Amino acid sequence: MNNDLPERRDERGMSQADLAAAVGVSRQTINAIERDRYDPSLELAFDLAAEFGCRIEEIFDPESE
Structure with missing residues (x-):
């Protein structure tokens, strides 16, 4: 599932670690989502x-695969 998380993070000047801390997951989770290696839970x-x-x-495009 494609997403535009890297672009959104860049627009806000956030690192993967910043975003991870903001939503309560690890930086590795954010990295995996951004690289389409992991689909996030609904929560x-x-x-x-x-x-x-x-x-x-607006973030995730399920039609892209």
Whole structure:
């Protein structure tokens, strides 16, 4: 599932570690999501969307695969 987390982080000047701390996961989890190696749980997807003030569908594109 493609996502635009790296772009959103860059726009805010956040590192993977910053984002991970903000949503309560490890930096490795954020890295795996960004590299399409791990699909987040629904709860984590909601947390990420809340962090960026948007809807889940604006971050993740399930149609892309």
